Amino acid sequence: MSSNSYWYLGLSFICIILQVIVFYRKRSVHTYMQFFIGVELLYIVEAVIYIFNGSYEYHPKLLSNRYYDSHLGALTSNLI
Incomplete structure (x- = not known):
């Protein structure tokens, strides 16, 4: 896990x-x-x-696939 992962997990x-x-x-x-x-x-x-616009990306670095990792970051930031 990277330092980005720790921040996402801690905030969650x-x-x-x-x-x-x-x-x-x-x-x-x-x-x-x-x-x-x-x-x-x-x-x-x-x-x-x-x-739809693809205007930015999240980088939680929890998953190896960059596309799904960005979606996971978006879900985390909005839900929690």
């Missing part, structure tokens, strides 16, 4: 912990719905900019 871990804390404290379906609607809106914008 921190964000997941924060999401669990927020969901545990609120304990409402409304919080889940707001989160997932926000994620879906980001994916629509991301599809236009990233996938």
Whole structure:
């Protein structure tokens, strides 16, 4: 694993912990719905900019295939 991988994994871990804390404290379906609607809106914008226009790349270096590695980075950055 490269140093890029450690940054992606570290940020993912921190964000997941924060999401669990927020969901545990609120304990409402409304919080889940707001989160997932926000994620879906980001994916629509991301599809236009990233996938259809091919305007930038991510470099988490988790996978050996550069194409799939970039998509994994995009999913990680938007979902988490």
